[in-house]
Every structure is written in structure tokens, then in C-alpha cells.
Amino acid sequence: MSEKPVVLSLDKATIQFGGLIAVNSVTFDLYKGDLFGLIGPNGAGKTTCFNLITGVYKPTSGSIKFNGKEVGGLAPAKIAEMGICRTFQNIRLFPALSVLENVVVGAYLRHKTSVYGAYTYLPPAINETESLKKDAMDLLEVMDLADMAGSRSADLPYGKQRRLEIARAMATKPDLILLDEPAAGMNPQEKEDLQATVRRIRDEFGKTVLLIEHDMRFVMGLCERIVVLDHGEEIAQGSPEAIRSDPKVIEAYLGEAV
Ligand SMILES: Nc1ncnc2c1ncn2[C@@H]1O[C@H](COP(=O)(O)OP(=O)(O)OP(=O)(O)O)[C@@H](O)[C@H]1O
Ligand SMILES: [Mg+2]
Known part of the structure; x- marks a missing residue:
């Protein structure tokens, strides 16, 4: 056992x-x-x-x-x-967003600043966004997608879209x-x-x-x-x-x- x-x-x-x-x-x-x-x-x-x-x-x-x-x-x-996070049998990315943005969206699930806080305390919210972006870039490195961070996710070849889904899931720190x-x-x-x-x-x-x-x-x-x-x-x-x-x-x- x-x-x-x-x-x-x-x-x-x-x-x-x-x-x-x-x-x-x-x-x-x-x-x-x-x-x-x-x-x-x-x-x-x-x-x-x-x-x-x-x-x-x-x-x-x-x-x-x-x-x-x-x-x-x-x-x-x-x-x-x-x-617990997941990827889907049929890829579900935000096609119009960039590769990096797709990962940042995943990370927002762990975003500590409340929506209200984001409006009233702009600097911490910006800091948090910067740190989310940095974490997202780190994940793109791991998934071998860093060189495509600025591309629209819809423009990625299929195999890379699947990798991006995993990066986005990982961004929730599951x-x-x-x-x-x-x-x-x-x-x-x-x-x-x-x-x-x-x-x-x-x-x-x-x-x-x-x-x-x-x-x-x-x-x-x-x-x-x-x-x-x-x-x-x-x-x-x-x-x-x-x-x-x-x-x-x-x-x-x-x-x-x-
Ligand atoms: N919401 C639902 N309502 C009715 N039947 C459903 C629903 N979701 C799944 N099923 C049925 O449950 C069974 C199992 O489906 P499931 O999608 O889990 O299979 P799977 O093992 O993932 O197959 P695949 O390898 O084709 O993806 C199928 O007969 C499917 O039609
Ligand atoms: Mg299935």
C-alpha cells in the first residue's frame, strides 16, 4: 500500500x-x-x-x-x-485572446484582489496583474510556448493549443x-x-x-x-x-x- x-x-x-x-x-x-x-x-x-x-x-x-x-x-x-482543474476533450480557449492572456485568465481564479479592491486600490491590482503575467510567462516557458506569447491563440497549430490548455489549467495552481x-x-x-x-x-x-x-x-x-x-x-x-x-x-x- x-x-x-x-x-x-x-x-x-x-x-x-x-x-x-x-x-x-x-x-x-x-x-x-x-x-x-x-x-x-x-x-x-x-x-x-x-x-x-x-x-x-x-x-x-x-x-x-x-x-x-x-x-x-x-x-x-x-x-x-x-x-482541481481540467482540460477539455474539445479545446476551449479564448480564440481572440493572446496565448499569454489565455493563461492569465486561468490565473484570475486565484486572483486575491476583489473586484471592488481592484477599483479602489489600483496599484495593488496592477502589481497583482504584473505578477500574474510573470507567472503566466513562466508557465509558457514550461509548456514550450513562450515564443508565441503574443500570438492569438486561434492562430496556434492544434498541438500547441492543447499545450496552452494545460498551461491555463496549471495557472490555477491546482x-x-x-x-x-x-x-x-x-x-x-x-x-x-x-x-x-x-x-x-x-x-x-x-x-x-x-x-x-x-x-x-x-x-x-x-x-x-x-x-x-x-x-x-x-x-x-x-x-x-x-x-x-x-x-x-x-x-x-x-x-x-x-
Ligand atoms: N448529459 C448527458 N445526457 C445524457 N447522456 C449523456 C450525457 N453525458 C454523457 N452521456 C452519455 O454517457 C455515455 C458516456 O459518455 P462519455 O462522454 O463519458 O464517454 P467517453 O468515455 O468520454 O467517450 P469518448 O472516448 O468517445 O470521449 C455516453 O453514452 C453518452 O452519450
Ligand atoms: Mg470523452
Whole structure:
């Protein structure tokens, strides 16, 4: 058993949409510093799990705890403030804003000066904005996007937009970062670079990472533990080696995916 603290704990997390149980009694724990993969065929309930963890949906039953506190059913903004951030399967950037501005917007979630304070104490607000910009530039360096800080985010190639989404999520200074298909649409070199970056996010920044990905090379090469969903149910959990050779996983997913 791991000595590290549990960061995220799903206990029989379930959500039903009409007659469909999209996530059915899913149970797993993430320990601090885990690089954890969530995989399974299309429609398995992976993104819905993220939506439960981030408060987009309220679980029909079961529990979701973050750092020991129940978050199931809390408002998304509250959960984000507590330290969970995410990226989206379909990129959601502010296309007209610059690369740097997109990251600064993420950082505003942690912005300490109230809106009222921003008007009445202009100098501290300016200082804070300057420091947010500096932090944002530092993150762009980490994500290898610093040379594009002034470009409109819509003008970035697709792979870089995905990296920018991660930078923006990191700007909220989360404990836990959820990545929904971060390598989708990337070429092999971009995927390799992204693997190194995600590892860095864990090793250097101490984040816990939960990621959804269909590229098995990417997941198996990066994640240390993996949960497999199929039709909303957990069919396996374990190391990449165990998952790769699990007959249930091969039948439900890998047989067709690899
Ligand atoms: N708001 C909703 N209302 C009704 N059904 C939903 C809703 N959200 C998700 N579903 C259904 O839940 C199931 C799981 O969807 P989900 O998006 O979680 O799959 P996924 O594992 O992320 O798949 P993919 O790999 O294609 O992204 C699907 O059948 C989907 O249609
Ligand atoms: Mg999905």
C-alpha cells in the first residue's frame, strides 16, 4: 500500500441519465503524485467521470472526495478553487485572446484582489496583474510556448493549443489536474514532447495527474496505474503491464484499439 496521501477518492460514484447509467459504481483512489490513466472505448463514461469530479454533474449516488472532503455535487467554481482543474476533450480557449492572456485568465481564479479592491486600490491590482503575467510567462516557458506569447491563440497549430490548455489549467495552481485526451490530434513527435511535459508537471511541480487518452502507447508509456471503464463500469485497474495482458480489457477495448 502507498504511504502517500490520497488526493482523490471515488467510492461507487454513479450517474444515471434517464435509462442510461453512464458511470456505474466507479471506485478508485489517486495518491499524491500519481500519473493515473483512465481508458476505455468510446462512450465508456470517461469524460462523464471528469464531469462528476469537476462538478459539472452531481452524482446520482456514491461519493467523490478530494483531499478528504466530499466534492460530489459542489459547484464547479468551488471545486476549481479547492484545487482541481481540467482540460477539455474539445479545446476551449479564448480564440481572440493572446496565448499569454489565455493563461492569465486561468490565473484570475486565484486572483486575491476583489473586484471592488481592484477599483479602489489600483496599484495593488496592477502589481497583482504584473505578477500574474510573470507567472503566466513562466508557465509558457514550461509548456514550450513562450515564443508565441503574443500570438492569438486561434492562430496556434492544434498541438500547441492543447499545450496552452494545460498551461491555463496549471495557472490555477491546482493540486490535481485532469487531462481529457491531451494527445488527441498530435503527431508522434508532439506526443513524445507532451509525455515529457506531463512527467515534468508531476516531477517538478508535484501535481497529481489523471488523464484520459485513447493512444495506448502514450498512456502505457506515461501512466503508472490505469483504470479501464466499459459501459460505465470499471473492468480493470492496475499497472500498464497488468492492463495490457488483461483478457477483459483486450476483449472490450485493446483488441480493437491496438
Ligand atoms: N448529459 C448527458 N445526457 C445524457 N447522456 C449523456 C450525457 N453525458 C454523457 N452521456 C452519455 O454517457 C455515455 C458516456 O459518455 P462519455 O462522454 O463519458 O464517454 P467517453 O468515455 O468520454 O467517450 P469518448 O472516448 O468517445 O470521449 C455516453 O453514452 C453518452 O452519450
Ligand atoms: Mg470523452
